[in-house]
Amino acid sequence: MSAWLVCLAAALACGCTSTPSRQIAAVDVLMQRYQGKVPGASLLVIEDGKAVVSRGYGLAELESGRPAAPDTNYRLASVTKQFTAASILLLVQDGKLSLDDPIHRWLPSLPPTDDGITIRHLLTHTGGLIDYEDIMSPDTQVPLRDADVLKLLEGERRTYFPPGTSYRYSNGGYSLLSLVVEKASGMSFQAFLKQRIFLPLGMTNTLAYVQGGPPVPNRAFGYSLIDGHWTRTDQSMTSAVLGDGGIYSSIDDMAKWDAAFYENRLLSEESRRLAFHPWTKTDDPSIEYGFGWRITGETEWHSGETIGFRNVIVRYPKRHFTVVLLTNRNDPEPYRTALDIADVFLGEGKR
Template sequence: MRFAVSLALCVFLAGCVASPSRDVALDVLMKRYDGDGPGASLLVIRDGVPVVRRGYGFADLEGHVPASPQTNYRLASVSKQFTAAAILLLAQDGKLSLDDRARRWLPTLPAAADAITIRQLLSHQGGLIDYEDIMPADTRVPLRDRDVLGLLARTDHLYFTPGTSYRYSNGGYAMLALIVEKASGKPFQDFLRERIFLPLGMTNTLAYVREGPAVAHRAFGYSKEGGHWVRTDQSMTSSVLGDGGIYSSIDDLARWDAALYDDRLLSDASRRAAFTPWTPTDDPMVRYGYGWRITGETLWHSGETIGFRNVIVRYPRSHLTVILLTNRNDPEPYKTAVHIANLYL
């Protein structure tokens, strides 16, 4: 009896007894990340308990540093859920309204953007021109969020009338980061640290700026060129924070995932707003909330940038989450994460 109780407790607390067939299937799915190349960190959380928590391959090829659960990856567009949460926190504080016109906070946006609301920026319904398409070809200094505003200020049209369509907008989320700064009176990276990361115990997560703290346990990004891995860690858009500038680890993201089940950070109303499928997207299977894609019962977001491919997939009704962070340009990990989730559903 004592053995049976101890075994049950072990399974509950740590997922230490696993199905051999499930382990084999997991190894097959993750095989491409293992070995001597750039790797990945994988977390599977079921009922609040990590049942898989592993690193594969290397976070730093030149330094021969293995990937681990503490490795911090550039999240790319997985960052958008934190930008959205910052806006929702300020709305809870009464510092802004989601129905505010963006130009109330950023008056140098062009007149064509006059009707765009914060709510529309959150759900990619603003119609702003893609800043990546209008940045000068000879750009040599990495853009910051304020530089994106400068580019957009010189445009005189939108893709569509705000609120009438959907177009994924990195620039819209850069504008949201600037609105956070205006409404809070703090640099965006400081607001995230003080209001989200530190309260949740995400002590190694940060929106990275060159003049700020270094990234601890940092993964560097790589791309395969001519059969060899080449470090491709930063581009001219890597310093834009609102759309993709956060570094985090699977250990810290486990704390973020837990906070999305209750009101320790966001109110019930704010979480419902974030997870509401406000608009269809360019994929008929996907709708968009505030910083989250929604497919069936899943809440998810991917993040792709030079040298990094990441995804978080949550199944709230099943209390299951898969987080897969990688420091390589290929493969895109969403399908892998869904296959992994199916092993545990």
């Protein structure tokens, strides 16, 4: 284990930091909305390999009163996409596939209208695929899996634009990427994530979850504020689609994920360069997109939003500084809070 990871593991294990009390107080003010008998959050702040903040706020489960903690597992939603992208990059490193492989090579049942779409296009949301959420039946009663997304797209004979000519955020593209991982590796997506990412990094409580599969340890349940009351809204008909948002993890494990990007322990230097390269502009002129990561100024980040959960990871790699904020509620959106927390440590206006 590298010195970086040893230091981080020790800080997480003992919960000790040398963070000034004024900074902790400022963070607690920013996290006030998550405190008390309400759906909560787990917050991690890493500076130079040390967890300067690692704590839970509020409740992971309202019904039992179980508090949120550093080992609480939240559904990551679209933060999952960086793990899907990393899986593809690992297979590129293995020589099993190429970023410029046509998607038809791996998923030949897709219609001719998808000719020209490559793995690279799916990674960068430039494939032009129709959103599967818009074409699934409104009467769907059984949660979709990634294979069901493929079936929906097999019957679609249109795209939003020719591949590579524009950007449109695509959950379906990342769902298809999980199926490519399965085809190229000969393993289920869940097994690939576990064997190639989670276990090598020591993320022992992280998993891609589906009903009927292994249970989520220390699980947070999702809630939405409806008519002034917090109501459990933990799963939807798209919650079992894994490639675009099905991973559960904790800030304890996300600390290990963050640390992996400072060395060659998981991805090679070239793969990390590819992941964080600003390949395309997005629908926000201040944001570009890599492979599962948004790039804004000096930050590399991604948010995740699904029924009952809102999360974000924001990395400042040149400063060796990261904020991870995982929440089990539909509001507020945590990205701005994470930036404000970063300001407490880095200084206002230095993002």
